[in-house]
Amino acid sequence: MQPRVFAILTALLLGVLGLGSVAVTDWSPAAAGTAPAAVTPGAPATGARPASAGPASATPTGDPAVWTRSTLRNKLMAEMDATDPGIALADLDKITKEKPYTVRFCHPIAHELGHAAVKRFNADFQKVISFPHETCAAGYLHGAVEEMLNASAQPETDLLKLCAPKNSGPCIHGVGHGTMFVVKQDVAKARDLCNKFPSDQNRIRCSEGLFMQLFGPDEEDEQAKANLPADKLAQDPLYPCKDQPALFQSACFFYAPTFFLSSHDYPNHPEVYAEALKWCLNGKGSGGAVDCSRGVGSRTMKYNLDREDWAAEQCATAADGWQRKACAEGLVSYYTVNYTDGGAAGRLCSKITNKEMQGYCRSASGLSGSLD
Numbered sequence: 001m002q003p004r005v006f007a008i009l010t011a012l013l014l015g016v017l018g019l020g021s022v023a024v025t026d027w028s029p030a031a032a033g034t035a036p037a038a039v040t041p042g043a044p045a046t047g048a049r050p051a052s053a054g055p056a057s058a059t060p061t062g063d064p065a066v067w068t069r070s071t072l073r074n075k076l077m078a079e080m081d082a083t084d085p086g087i088a089l090a091d092l093d094k095i096t097k098e099k100p101y102t103v104r105f106c107h108p109i110a111h112e113l114g115h116a117a118v119k120r121f122n123a124d125f126q127k128v129i130s131f132p133h134e135t136c137a138a139g140y141l142h143g144a145v146e147e148m149l150n151a152s153a154q155p156e157t158d159l160l161k162l163c164a165p166k167n168s169g170p171c172i173h174g175v176g177h178g179t180m181f182v183v184k185q186d187v188a189k190a191r192d193l194c195n196k197f198p199s200d201q202n203r204i205r206c207s208e209g210l211f212m213q214l215f216g217p218d219e220e221d222e223q224a225k226a227n228l229p230a231d232k233l234a235q236d237p238l239y240p241c242k243d244q245p246a247l248f249q250s251a252c253f254f255y256a257p258t259f260f261l262s263s264h265d266y267p268n269h270p271e272v273y274a275e276a277l278k279w280c281l282n283g284k285g286s287g288g289a290v291d292c293s294r295g296v297g298s299r300t301m302k303y304n305l306d307r308e309d310w311a312a313e314q315c316a317t318a319a320d321g322w323q324r325k326a327c328a329e330g331l332v333s334y335y336t337v338n339y340t341d342g343g344a345a346g347r348l349c350s351k352i353t354n355k356e357m358q359g360y361c362r363s364a365s366g367l368s369g370s371l372d
Contacts, residue, residue, distance in 0.1 A: 297330020
């Protein structure tokens with residue numbers, strides 16, 4: 001075959017093969033993989049928060065995209081074991097400021113850190129509290145006091161020494177938590193221990209911790225949960241507040257909504273906050289409806305710290321102005337305990353769009369106290 005003819009035939013053959021490859025190749029763009037849905041920490045303003053965040057990819061730091069109580073607790077306990085309580089508490093403070101929804105469970109986690117620190121430092125209480133411990137409404141301090149009293153051979157005398165000489169409100173509040181550990185959730189016996197304090201002010205502070213522990217025992221404390229009189233709490237509205245001495249009633253009514261909300265699955269039923277305000281009206285006869293309504297406001301803010309305006313709208317559902325005002329006082333009370341800077345109350349009020357509720361917020365802006 002002549003070279004020229006061979007070249008022409010070869011070119012024709014390559015052209016045919018090229019056209020064939022174009023015809024059989026799929027030139028359409030490859031289908032993109034379905035991107036995972038973004039997980040938003042705060043629930044929509046009108047809906048319930050997800051009960052479980054589900055599997056979430058880790059962030060570049062190795063932390064989960066959405067914290068749960070268990071994942072945050074495990075991280076901080078491991079961190080404290082590897083370093084010291086100060087590092088863990090600083091990280092907890094940082095996380096709660098970056099992810100406000102974690103405030104719902106930061107206080108009991110801080111309790112656990114306090115318990116663990118007492119064991120780690122062989123009950124050297126001054127060493128335990130030498131670390132900055134204001135984060136999460138002083139939960140670390142409360143847990144440390146609980147553990148100290150629980151391990152004490154003479155709690156009735158040691159409770160007067162633990163917080164001396166300063167006897168700060170948060171420390172005495174922690175003693176109140178500890179009394180319930182000592183007496184296995186027996187309210188009358190815990191009250192007797194609180195009465196060891198010589199001043200009414202410190203007895204009241206102690207009662208705050210006592211009733212907070214009654215209505216919301218630490219989730220990991222199986223004994224405390226077993227001793228919780230759930231049947232009586234379910235049957236008798238505001239049990240046992242109506243039967244308490246006058247000095248102890250206010251704190252009891254204030255913390256009673258904690259149990260109501262938890263037993264009505266508040267994370268998945270946002271309507272329960274408005275229902276809790278109606279439930280508080282059962283305390284009218286014994287004068288506890290105002291304190292109970294303040295407690296609803298406080299818990300509403302604690303569990304919804306990342307949506308302040310929505311929390312205020314729950315208070316606005318109350319039928320009467322006095323109850324809306326009391327609920328707003330509770331909002332401010334918790335907000336100013338969680339954010340301890342001087343401008344906290346002003347920031348809260350500026351985020352409330354309901355003019356009536358904003359007014360109540362402003363009138364209560366000097367209210368902080370030690371209630372957590």
